[in-house]
Every structure is written in C-alpha cells, then in structure tokens.
Amino acid sequence: MTIINTAIIGAGAIHGCHVNALRPLPNVTLRALVDTDIAKGQPLANEYQCHFYQDYREMLQDKAINVVHICTPHFEHKNMILAALAAGKHVFCEKPVGLNASEIADICHAVEQASGILGVCYQNRLNPTSLRIRQELAGGGLGKMLSIRAVLTWSRSGAYYTHSPWRGRLATEGGSLLINQAIHTLDLMQWFAGGVTRLKGVVESGELADVTEGEDSAMATLHFANGARGLFYASNCHTTDAPLLLEIHCEHGTLRLNDNRLWRITPDAHRELASDAAPDGTSKRYWGQSHQQAIRQFYQAIDERGDYAIDIVEASRSLRLVEAIYRSSQTRQWLTIPH
Ligand SMILES: NC(=O)c1ccc[n+]([C@@H]2O[C@H](COP(=O)([O-])OP(=O)(O)OC[C@H]3O[C@@H](n4cnc5c(N)ncnc54)[C@H](O)[C@@H]3O)[C@@H](O)[C@H]2O)c1
The missing domain is CATH 3.30.360.10 (Dihydrodipicolinate Reductase; domain 2)
Structure with a gap:
C-alpha cells in the first residue's frame, strides 16, 4: 500500500474535521500544517507531530507531499489550487472552489494541465x-x-x-x-x-x-x-x-x-x-456529518487513479x-x- 503524505493549509475552524477524517485512513500521514498565524499553527503542528510552515509555497517544495487540503479564506483558494496543482500535488479544497465564477476558467485550465486531481468539499x-x-x-x-x-x-x-x-x-x-x-x-x-x-x-x-x-x-x-x-x-x-x-x-x-x-x-x-x-x-x-466520507472517497480516487465525483x-x-x-x-x- 503506497503511503500518502498530506499537508493542510489553514488551521482554523474547519481544519479539525479534515484532521479527524484523515486519522482512520491507514496509508495517509499528516506531514505538514500551514498557517500564516504561527501562534495558532505551531502548537497544533506540535500536537499532530508534523512539520509547520507559515508560507504554503515553501511547503509545496516538499516533494514527499502528495496531497494538499485547502482550508483557508475564499480569496486564497484559486491561487493555492493553481500553485499546488503546478507543484504536482492532488488538491482537496473546501467550498467554494473560488471567490466568484470568473475564477473557474483559470482553475479549469490548471486542472486540464495537472497530473494531480482536484476535489471540492461538498460533504x-x-x-x-x-x-x-x-x-x-x-x-x-x-x-x-x-x-x-x-x-x-x-x-x-x-x-x-x-x-x-x-x-x-x-x-x-x-x-x-x-x-x-x-x-x-x-x-x-x-x-x-x-x-x-x-x-x-x-x-x-x-x-x-x-x-x-x-x-x-x-x-x-x-x-x-x-x-x-x-x-x-x-x-x-x-x-x-x-x-x-x-x-x-x-x-x-x-x-x-x-x-x-x-x-x-x-x-x-x-x-x-x-x-x-x-x-x-x-x-x-x-454542517453535516460527512467530511469523513468525502475525504475517504477522495483518497480512494487517488489510490485507484480514478475520478472524484465533485470535481x-x-x-x-x-x-x-x-x-x-x-x-x-x-x-x-x-x-x-x-x-
Ligand atoms: N464544508 C463545510 O461545511 C465548511 C464549514 C466551515 C468552513 N468551511 C470552509 O473552510 C474554509 C475555512 O473556513 P474557516 O471557518 O475554517 O476559517 P478560519 O478563519 O477559522 O480559518 C482560516 C485559517 O486560514 C489561515 N490562513 C489565512 N490565509 C492563509 C495563508 N495564506 N496561508 C496559510 N494559512 C492562512 C488563517 O490564519 C486561519 O487560521 C472556507 O473556505 C470555509 O467556507 C467549510
């Protein structure tokens, strides 16, 4: 079974749902947590025993990381998706996928060029x-x-x-x-x-x-x-x-x-x-109970080189x-x- 290393960007209100959903996945390790707020992110990274970064672009340079979860404010989503896909990562992004519909074309273009898949969290x-x-x-x-x-x-x-x-x-x-x-x-x-x-x-x-x-x-x-x-x-x-x-x-x-x-x-x-x-x-x-299901299905799609339903x-x-x-x-x- 291939080990998948994951990073979460954004250590705010929703990130705990992602951490909890990753825990039961046998081949997934939380390798990094990223937050611009060091006082918030560093203690959580210590608790999860993972690396901490303040700048997500530095985290993206870690070649061992295969998957990035985006749990940040809406205006950050598009640039983070584009950068993570360009770095060869799979991306699981919280809703909404972008700030407005005009960002969708750029994201579609990036998805077409990417080796990784993009899934969006409509649990x-x-x-x-x-x-x-x-x-x-x-x-x-x-x-x-x-x-x-x-x-x-x-x-x-x-x-x-x-x-x-x-x-x-x-x-x-x-x-x-x-x-x-x-x-x-x-x-x-x-x-x-x-x-x-x-x-x-x-x-x-x-x-x-x-x-x-x-x-x-x-x-x-x-x-x-x-x-x-x-x-x-x-x-x-x-x-x-x-x-x-x-x-x-x-x-x-x-x-x-x-x-x-x-x-x-x-x-x-x-x-x-x-x-x-x-x-x-x-x-x-x-909020609904189903982050666990959504994230499990996303990793299954990665494992099986298949599609994730909410693209x-x-x-x-x-x-x-x-x-x-x-x-x-x-x-x-x-x-x-x-x-
Ligand atoms: N699926 C759901 O039901 C559900 C529920 C709640 C929130 N959300 C979504 O989750 C996302 C985050 O919402 P939240 O309520 O957790 O927000 P939040 O404000 O609680 O947390 C956001 C975190 O991102 C960090 N951050 C901001 N810019 C950053 C950057 N450039 N690099 C690294 N970290 C950065 C902030 O410091 C903060 O800790 C939003 O897209 C929101 O819509 C989804």
Missing part, C-alpha cells in the same frame, strides 16, 4: 439522507418532481466575523451567507433536480448589516432543468443553527428532510427513510448560482443559467 451530498433522496428520485416511484422548497436558518454572531476578519468582507469572502453557508443548500437543490435553468433572487442585510459587507438573508425562485420549481430562503439571523428543512413535492408524494431525518409521505404512508443524526464526532451537526465542473454549479442570485438581486431580473 452534504454524502449525508445518508441526501443519498437516499437521490435513490428515491431515481427509483421513480413518486412520479414527476414538481417543486423543492428549502429553508436554512442559522445563527452567526458579530464575534464570528470579528474572530476571522476575512469573513464578512466582499474582497475576501466574496459575499456572506450565500457563498459561505447556504451554498451547500443550493448545491443540494440543483443536484436533486439535475441543474437550474433560470432564477430570480434577492439578498438583504438586516440584523448583521453593521457586521458584514455581504448579505445576511436571501431568497430565490429557481427553475430546474427537469421542469420543477425551487423556493429557497436562507438567513444567518436566527438565534440557533436549525437543521435544514428541505421538501421535495412530487406527483405521488413528498420527501421531507426535517430535523436531520428524511420522511417519505404518500396518501397511504408516512415512513422514515434515513437519518443524519448519528454523530461521528468529526463535525458540527448542522471543478460539479463544484462550479453552486458557485454560479450564488453569483447569479447576487446579480439578479441588483438587476431585479430573471437570469438564465448556462447548463
């Missing part, structure tokens, strides 16, 4: 409930999909933004609620319905207007490629991180994800199909929707989404 596609929704829809028993409604109400305090000042700034986060939190929900909606053809949306800032330059709330109407309609509402102004409510209304029944449990509701039966509730200790529950094309879909909602909100127009 919620691997939640048991998400996989079961896809299975139920593919089975066809519920008939034609008519609409999806999704309601995401989380809580972000002023301290969340002041603690990591890149958050809440358009230049470094690229937006706020949509690009950081609700992008997962938009990704799931478009994945369940096979893509979005047009949308009209609006973003607004109320409770957090003094804290973030971006929006704290958003809503949109989506038209999906399969003819169904999507209704989307999200806000960071709730007082708790409520589990996602997502409901798919079909001709012969409804799939309802509520409180991390998936129900199939038809005129004759109300049946629980799957649950995301079992904690695996690797992530906050409302640059898949990762671009939700980022394009986020950007389209921002644009639609400015113009108050419907926008067509190129497929």
